[in-house]
Amino acid sequence: MEPNKNKDLGLAALKILAQYHNISVNPEELKHKFDLDGKGLSLTSWLIAAKSLDLKAKAINKAVERLPFVNLPALIWREDGKHFILVKIDKDKKRYLTYNLEDDAPKILEESEFTNLYQNKIILMTSRASIIGQLAKFDFTWFIPAVIKYRKIFIETLIVSVFLQIFRYYVAVAQRFNLVFLLHFFLLSL
Known part of the structure; x- marks a missing residue:
């Protein structure tokens, strides 16, 4: 099965991460609203689209050594558009469980492979409902x-x-x- 070359990986990632936070998404509607030039979602339009879904998203620059301290899953943003989702980090074996958006499949990367793909740009996100839920736990x-x-x-x-x-x-x-x-x-x- 050959991957779809015209697929907007940013939009696919937004759909997957929104579903992870129990938010239903209509990708066509998001594409119509936020992909104005038809080239795929830019970083700014991706963050605005996430906000429109009541997700709190923030793009940050983070060194590879600091990644074990971030909340996962998170989107690894690449300038060439080949984004992927970082799901889990095994600190002991120095391996990274990622979700390859091009192949729609999970993939385990060794530290050297991950370092070559990672461009120090990561998008962290959480749902506003989960933040409120965490605050309401103790009442x-x-x-x-x-x-x-x-x-x-x-x-x-x-x-x-x-x-x-x-x-x-x-x-x-x-x-x-x-x-x-x-x-x-x-x-x-x-």
Whole structure:
């Protein structure tokens, strides 16, 4: 099977990465909106297209040594248009799992092969929905299972707390009453 030479690899990468973030994409619509000259998506139009899909994307220059510290998958942008997706890095064996967009197949590259293909330009992306989801992980609903699990102890603690508050109030009132009574008795005895 011979790869399609006219295929816009940037658009194909955007479709795959959007699907990874659970966003449905119509490639023809994106091509119509953002590929104005018909030569494929430029870096700027690719970033704008990603933003239109509610994806947060940023193109950065990153040295090969710093790649293990980025969030994957990410798009490796090449000036010749032969972009590919970096899926995983094996630091121990110094191998890179990539997705070759031309062949529509995963490919494992050795460090030397990857270094030859990599042009220090990478596009990192995440979905805005996943950012909100990560922020919403810790909220009040996190406590509900714990309250249900320890409800007996919680109820006992609540009851004891109520009785202690009532007792505290009673002691304060009794002390004031005794103080007033003693002052009244002392003043009358003069």
